[in-house]
Amino acid sequence: MFEFDQYLGFLAFLAIFTLGFWLMLFLLTFVVPYWIGGALLERMKEMREEKKAKRELN
Known part of the structure; x- marks a missing residue:
């Protein structure tokens, strides 16, 4: 059925x-939501600081 080099190639594939499957699963379930959540929190902090600066000027 398979020769030895074909068998090794199949195992490498x-x-x-x-490995690619588990990496994509990890990235989509942990890294991307963490990245998006951090960006949203950072943006909310910037908006709060802008409002605070406007209030202090008036």
Whole structure:
């Protein structure tokens, strides 16, 4: 069915595919939401500071 080099190539493909799958799963479930949440919090802080600066000028 498979020769040895084909078998090794198939195993390498499976390993790379599996690593890529878990990396994408990790990025989509933890990294991206953390990044978006941090950006939103930072933007909210900037908006609050802008409002505070406007109030202090008036």
